[in-house]
Amino acid sequence: xxxxxxxxxxxxxxxxxxxxxxxxxxxxxxxxxxxxxxxxxxxxxxxxxxxxxxxxxxxxxxxxxxxxxxxxxxxxxxxxxxxxxxxxxxxxxxxxxxxxxxxxxxxxxxxxxxxxxxxxxxxxxxxxxxxxxxxxx
Amino acid sequence: xxxxxxxxxxxxxxxxxxxxxxxxxxxxxxxxxxxxxxxxxxxxxxxxxxxxxxxxxxxxxxxxxxxxxxxxxxxxxxxxxxxxxxxxxxxxxxxxxxxxxxxxxxxxxxxxxxxxxxxxxxxxxxxxxxxxxxxxxxxxxxxxxxxxxxxxxxxxxxxxxxxxxxxxxxxxxxxxxxxxxxxxxx
Numbered sequence: 659x660x661x662x663x664x665x666x667x668x669x670x671x672x673x674x675x676x677x678x679x680x681x682x683x684x685x686x687x688x689x690x691x692x693x694x695x696x697x698x699x700x701x702x703x704x705x706x707x708x709x710x711x712x713x714x715x716x717x718x719x720x721x722x723x724x725x726x727x728x729x730x731x732x733x734x735x736x737x738x739x740x741x742x743x744x745x746x747x748x749x750x751x752x753x754x755x756x757x758x759x760x761x762x763x764x765x766x767x768x769x770x771x772x773x774x775x776x777x778x779x780x781x782x783x784x785x786x787x788x789x790x791x792x793x794x795x
Numbered sequence: 796x797x798x799x800x801x802x803x804x805x806x807x808x809x810x811x812x813x814x815x816x817x818x819x820x821x822x823x824x825x826x827x828x829x830x831x832x833x834x835x836x837x838x839x840x841x842x843x844x845x846x847x848x849x850x851x852x853x854x855x856x857x858x859x860x861x862x863x864x865x866x867x868x869x870x871x872x873x874x875x876x877x878x879x880x881x882x883x884x885x886x887x888x889x890x891x892x893x894x895x896x897x898x899x900x901x902x903x904x905x906x907x908x909x910x911x912x913x914x915x916x917x918x919x920x921x922x923x924x925x926x927x928x929x930x931x932x933x934x935x936x937x938x939x940x941x942x943x944x945x946x947x948x949x950x951x952x953x954x955x956x957x958x959x960x961x962x963x964x965x966x967x968x969x970x971x972x973x974x975x976x977x978x979x980x981x
Binding site for chain 2: 662664665666667668669670671672673674675676677678679680681682683684685686687688689690691692694695696697698700701702703704705706707708709710711712713715716721723724725727729730731732733734735736737739740741742743744745746747748749750751752753754755756757758759761762763764765766767768769770771772774775776777778779780781782783784785786787788790791793
């Protein structure tokens with residue numbers, strides 16, 4: 659269990675950033691999809707820039723984990739789900755104003771009704787799991 | 796104290812989000828992403844032998860601990876160090892939302908739309924329940940969300956992540972411009 663505390667702390671820090679960045683806000687998501695502010699684009703693009711540079715450095719210098727293992731990143735599966743599922747998630751993002759991380763952070767911040775959004779998302783995941791073999795991939 | 800309650804600008808918060816990637820890789824060879832937590836919750840609690848949920852979720856338990864951390868971080872940042880001021884939105888967004896009767900800009904999420912009473916209205920049900928369903932179904936079908944695809948996947952130069960992110964935005968734009976106006980008028 660003590661080995662897992664590092665993930666709790668990482669999640670804790672991530673939750674704080676999500677709230678303080680206001681990327682969890684339905685208002686900010688509306689502002690983004692109406693192209694009325696640079697804020698969300700700035701957050702996403704600077705996060706990607708730092709992430710990209712970090713992965714580049716990790717690969718270039720062959721940095722290892724704290725346990726000395728080589729770092730491996732699984733490639734993302736490529737199929738029709740990327741576009742069809744992506745569109746469906748986009749609908750949900752604009753409706754709820756939240757992607758999965760923000761649903762958790764908003765619930766913690768006191769928007770308690772987000773528990774219903776979380777349960778609905780779990781239901782959506784379950785239905786996807788049941789239908790996955792029949793859906794185009 | 797002010798630093799803790801006031802919101803952070805994009806050039807602080809964005810790079811900090813990006814740093815989650817090397818943090819998780821170096822701490823335990825973990826790829827940053829959130830939506831798979833939904834799958835692990837299903838695998839852990841929902842009954843029945845369904846292929847998609849038939850795997851050893853306990854090996855992925857770190858992600859459930861991570862999201863518990865996100866909830867706790869949300870509490871500390873949003874409740875304990877709550878921003879006392881209304882969100883600083885663009886004036887255009889405020890006037891656009893005013894036309895749909897949204898006038899309360901206190902808090903991060905519109906309290907007029909997202910509350911337990913509104914669940915009993917068609918508008919609230921669509922925003923909270925149908926929206927949540929689309930988030931779960933869509934992210935799992937796409938194989939990731941804004942964290943796993945848009946931040947982690949694109950940072951790792953994954954083509955499927957670029958396609959997914961374009962579709963996240965396309966879906967969001969279609970909903971915002973073509974469908975949401977009718978939902979907000981309900």
